[in-house]
Amino acid sequence: MALGKLQDALDAYQQGLAIAKHLAEQDKSNSGWQRDLSVSYEEVGDVLVPKGKLQEALDAYQQSLKIRQTLAEQDKSNSVWQRDLSVSYNKVGYVLETQGKLHEALDAYQQSLKIPQTLAEQDKSNSVWQRDLAVSYEKVGDVLVPQGNLHEALDACQQSLKIRQTLAEQDKSNLVWQRELAVSYEKVGDVLMAQGKLQDALDAYQQDLAIAKRLVEQDKSNSGWQHDLAVSYEEVGDVTAKIGGNDSVTRAEDLLRTGLNLAELYPGPDRQNLISLLNSALWNLVH
Secondary structure (H helix, E strand, O other), X not given: OOOOOHHXXXXXXXXXXXXXXXHHHHOOOOHXXXXXXXXXXXXXXXXXXXXXXXXXXHHHHHHHHHHHHHHHHHOOOOHHHHHHHHHHHXXXXXXXXXXXXXXXXXXXXXXXXXXXXXXXXXOOOOHHHHHHHHHHHHHHHHHHHXXXXXXXXXXXXXHHHHHHHHHHHHOOOOXXXXXXXXXXXXXXXXXXXXXXXXXXXXXXXXHXXXXXXXXXHHOOOOHHHHHHXXXXXXXXXXXXXXXXXXXXXXXXHHHHHHHHHHHHHOOOOOHHHHHHHHHHHHHHHHO
């Protein structure tokens, strides 16, 4: 998988799945083997998704989900099995969302959300469960937006943001949490933009931009963060132009050109898409 050799990875995972099936069939009461089987189905699904075989991936994820539902029901106090179940709902939700089945995806994401809500409430100091909860809220928000449920989407995104603010404040050296906080500000900004609340959206995007700048400053070789920073400049520039006011066009153009300069240095595979995005924003600004 890591080398991008998807077919070879799929072959290996399917061999593993065959063994896991054989063991689980021999002793259906062996919860360890049942869990192994659920993991094997999930791994097969994980490699089918990037191969574009979404229906087959969904079938694999649903097989994994079915096993995890049974395990979680057998022992509701087992936090590992509960978390496994939450992950499965998210995997199923992702494929359904990608297929455009938004209502079904939302149902899966909401089922997933219930589990980290319970776990995080049981132990508020557990950062893993808090992070899981933030991710689940974000996924719910993501699928509510294209359905036009902007008020509910904003609430979900703000719930995610609140958790990530706490996590990022607890450990400012954790760059993953800092980036996830930036993503949450961006998500909130996107929903506010869709609601026409331009100043509030700008405030959120500026928070995102500030974090993106700090991350790049800490590691200028990280191309992913360079990409994030370029996008942040585009978002702040775009909403600045929309708000208007004194010198708004000049400020927006400065922001967009800064983002474009970053995009032109960005080495990633979507470099041209990023450049096109910023060039389009500049063209719209001056025309």
